[in-house]
Amino acid sequence: MPKEKKGKRSSSKKFNYFIKSQKIDISLPRSFKELVIEGRKIIVVCPHPDDLSISLGATISILSKWNEIQPIIFFTGDGGLGSKSVEERKKEVIKESKILGISQPIFLNLNKNEIKDKDKKEVKKIFEKEKADIVLLPSEKDSHPTHKKAANLAIKNLEKSQLQIFYETPWSLLREFNLISIISKKDLKIKLKAIKSHKSQIERAPYDKIAKALSKFRGGTVPEQKILSYGKNTKPLSNYAMEVFRLENLKGYEN
Numbered sequence: 541m542p543k544e545k546k547g548k549r550s551s552s553k554k555f556n557y558f559i560k561s562q563k564i565d566i567s568l569p570r571s572f573k574e575l576v577i578e579g580r581k582i583i584v585v586c587p588h589p590d591d592l593s594i595s596l597g598a599t600i601s602i603l604s605k606w607n608e609i610q611p612i613i614f615f616t617g618d619g620g621l622g623s624k625s626v627e628e629r630k631k632e633v634i635k636e637s638k639i640l641g642i643s644q645p646i647f648l649n650l651n652k653n654e655i656k657d658k659d660k661k662e663v664k665k666i667f668e669k670e671k672a673d674i675v676l677l678p679s680e681k682d683s684h685p686t687h688k689k690a691a692n693l694a695i696k697n698l699e700k701s702q703l704q705i706f707y708e709t710p711w712s713l714l715r716e717f718n719l720i721s722i723i724s725k726k727d728l729k730i731k732l733k734a735i736k737s738h739k740s741q742i743e744r745a746p747y748d749k750i751a752k753a754l755s756k757f758r759g760g761t762v763p764e765q766k767i768l769s770y771g772k773n774t775k776p777l778s779n780y781a782m783e784v785f786r787l788e789n790l791k792g793y794e795n
């Protein structure tokens with residue numbers, strides 16, 4: 541279950557100022573908070589049970605403090621079960637939800653090899669029912685074919701009023717990004733704990749170490765790329781870890 545939320549759903553002067561100022565090329569430390577003001581309903585499109593924690597676990601842990609986060613898991617992840625069953629993978633992700641303080645996931649249980657019309661209808665129904673203000677999803681250009689399928693299924697159901705935020709995965713980094721989430725040591729620790737709840741996946745590959753390396757890599761290089769400019773001394777900013785995103789549809793979200 542989500543943590544108790546502070547505040548209520550409302551528009552905010554600070555938020556409107558942020559949008560109108562168009563300062564979206566760079567997201568400085570507090571900007572993710574200014575963009576995603578409190579009391580928002582956020583859907584996270586997860587192709588597999590472990591994508592959320594591996595790709596954006598720290599940001600979700602931060603956002604869950606003042607928003608309602610609803611993960612939707614599109615596929616069962618039966619291609620990477622290791623020694624575990626689909627049911628055990630579901631238990632792993634429920635454990636993850638508690639660590640991150642988010643709602644228990646909705647499982648669509650789609651077959652990655654065959655998307656039927658009834659599956660498309662089911663996705664549509666869920667998106668209409670959940671009425672999210674913000675949708676976080678993998679890139680439609682993600683190199684993982686199953687991720688791409690989930691992204692494309694979701695994109696068809698996005699509404700103009702919804703803010704769309706694309707996240708990167710360790711398997712498919714974003715070439716272009718315009719939103720940065722700066723992560724403290726504590727946030728990173730929570731992310732790694734959430735990833736470790738997916739024991740079946742850690743058995744296959746060290747996803748905790750991979751995710752940590754990516755967050756540190758972004759933290760080390762983004763300050764020069766996006767915040768201070770090349771050649772500048774980026775310390776102590778580069779001591780942080782980061783997750784990066786591509787933000788779209790700000791105009792629709794504003795209205």
Ligand SMILES: [Zn+2]
Nearest residue numbers: 587588591687
């Ligand atoms: Zn995945």
